[in-house]
Amino acid sequence: MKHASPLLSRLLALALLAGAIAVLALVIVLPVMAKVRDTRDQLAHSRDMVQRLSLRSPDRLVYEERIAALADRIADSDLYIRGETGPLAAAAVQQHVKETVAGHGGGLRSVQSLETVEEDGLTRIGVKVVLNTAHDDFVEVLHALETGKPYLFVDRLDISTAAGGRAAARDGAELALAVELEVHGYLSPEVSP
Incomplete structure (x- = not known):
């Protein structure tokens, strides 16, 4: 069996090292990066939801007041029959x-x-x-x-x-x-x- 030249041996070693690094990147680093990206997106979405809901809180109070006023009007209305039972x-x-x-x-x-x-x-x-x-x-x-x-x-x-x-x-x-x-x-x- 012939030995490869020292230059060729070094190039093959570098190629194997680059391949090992690429495999490690695919197996370990890229999934971790994807998880970090997903977490950031979820956090941004959650912040948006909190902001939107906090903007709607005053609206909710207005609607609850309207519902209470309508309930009072219905209870006081003479359109319905009176009677506890x-x-x-x-x-x-x-x-x-x-x-x-x-x-x-x-x-x-x-x-x-x-x-x-x-x-x-x-x-x-x-x-x-x-x-x-x-x-x-x-x-x-x-x-x-x-x-x-x-x-x-x-x-x-x-x-x-x-x-x-x-x-x-x-x-x-x-x-x-x-x-x-x-x-x-x-x-x-x-x-x-």
Whole structure:
């Protein structure tokens, strides 16, 4: 086997040394550098987030104050039925319907509470009403129920002539109606800021 010249041996040794350094750089130094770069990027991102969130803190307080004000307005509003519980609210609706029917010349035969139902975060309170009234008076009752406060809605309306109503109408009296309907409204929602 021939020995290589001293110059060639030195060049080969330098090439091996350069290769070993390159392997060490690839295996050790470059991953550490990448980790340091990632950490710097994460730190910069975190600083940006802290700065953005600290800028939004005053906005958050404004929004919380607005939500609290809206919650107070809803609680004080007369658009919703008052009552601590479903049965108390149903009693309030019954009383309101009784007063409305009596105030417009109608006669209430029965009022029955319906089951409370949760709908879209609100509690629906309803009553079933059976009454006798004249045609024109009934129009006024419906108008008063649906346009007054608290907001009430009329469903399942069944109208027929009252016993002897047609005969009375032929004699010139106003047509008497027997009416069954359901009236419902909603309890004031619980709003928390």
